[in-house]
Amino acid sequence: MLDQAYLDKLADYFASGDLEFDFEHGDEARRQMILGCLEKLMDLADQADELATRLIFKGGMLQAMAGIKDQK
Numbered sequence: 001m002l003d004q005a006y007l008d009k010l011a012d013y014f015a016s017g018d019l020e021f022d023f024e025h026g027d028e029a030r031r032q033m034i035l036g037c038l039e040k041l042m043d044l045a046d047q048a049d050e051l052a053t054r055l056i057f058k059g060g061m062l063q064a065m066a067g068i069k070d071q072k
Helices: 004-016 018-025 028-071
Strands: none
Touching: 004 018, 018 028
């Protein structure tokens, strides 16, 4: 489901200034679509941050528990 190549392409689109160009030179419908996509991406980033924190914490808890078992 995750596609690193697509994420890299999206990062390049942002960094290159092409998104800004498309926004500045787009019609109103295109601008609204761009803003909608950016809003969705920011929502996904918030979800990704929460999920990464849970996964890391869960992994840390499992590692800590494994360390305790190994010490016995």
